[in-house]
Amino acid sequence: MNALHLAQNRYSTKKYQSKPIPSEKVEALKEILRLSPSSINIQPWKFTFIQDEAVKSRLAEASSFNESKIKQADLLVVFSVAEDLDAFQKVVDKELPEALRDWYNQGRASMPEAELKVWFSRQLYISLGMGLAGCAALGLDATPMEGISSDDFAQILNLTEYKPLIAMSVGFAAEDDYNRLEVVPKSRRALEEVVDSI
Numbered sequence: 001m002n003a004l005h006l007a008q009n010r011y012s013t014k015k016y017q018s019k020p021i022p023s024e025k026v027e028a029l030k031e032i033l034r035l036s037p038s039s040i041n042i043q044p045w046k047f048t049f050i051q052d053e054a055v056k057s058r059l060a061e062a063s064s065f066n067e068s069k070i071k072q073a074d075l076l077v078v079f080s081v082a083e084d085l086d087a088f089q090k091v092v093d094k095e096l097p098e099a100l101r102d103w104y105n106q107g108r109a110s111m112p113e114a115e116l117k118v119w120f121s122r123q124l125y126i127s128l129g130m131g132l133a134g135c136a137a138l139g140l141d142a143t144p145m146e147g148i149s150s151d152d153f154a155q156i157l158n159l160t161e162y163k164p165l166i167a168m169s170v171g172f173a174a175e176d177d178y179n180r181l182e183v184v185p186k187s188r189r190a191l192e193e194v195v196d197s198i
């Protein structure tokens, strides 16, 4: 399938089959997320892949209306953003080339912490887009999710320096998923409303 077909055919799955994902596809998805682009290549993220049923179940119970999807799907990916700026500074100092490090350090010195964290969060959404497109390309169904409890997720996953922001369940859609495209056709605003060509 080409990129347009993938965009036309992916959708947010609401019901999954209990079918495992081949491990090479899980590994490919990890690499796709690692390769996500970000502003000044800052990469302020941690991607946690959860297939352990007991942990996945606890996370599902901290996800209100997303509970059943998380329990059914073979994989849950949690996208967490750098929260402890001093801890993340060590990553920057160790891993970013000098020019980008200087850029970041100037930004950190001049920007309120809250603004810096909003900028970090924006980068996570780029990786979510990469993840959704990557799943489609790998022949996997997925659901992006903001409906999670960040505090509960952090506690269950024992994350202290990163804060869970979004999640994505991944697997194979159930035959009777009520959100399948045959049941609920893709719905978007008209092209001419959202795209200007000059």
Ligand SMILES: Cc1cc2nc3c(=O)[nH]c(=O)nc-3n(C[C@H](O)[C@H](O)[C@H](O)COP(=O)(O)O)c2cc1C
Pocket: 010, 011, 012, 013, 066, 143, 144, 145, 146, 147, 148, 166, 186
């Ligand atoms: C950032 C983001 C957060 C979302 N959160 C949820 C969610 O918590 N639960 C859910 O079932 N769908 C969630 N969705 C799915 C959207 O409702 C869905 O993408 C939108 O209605 C378009 O439908 P489609 O993805 O099937 O094309 C989310 C989508 C995005 C991009």
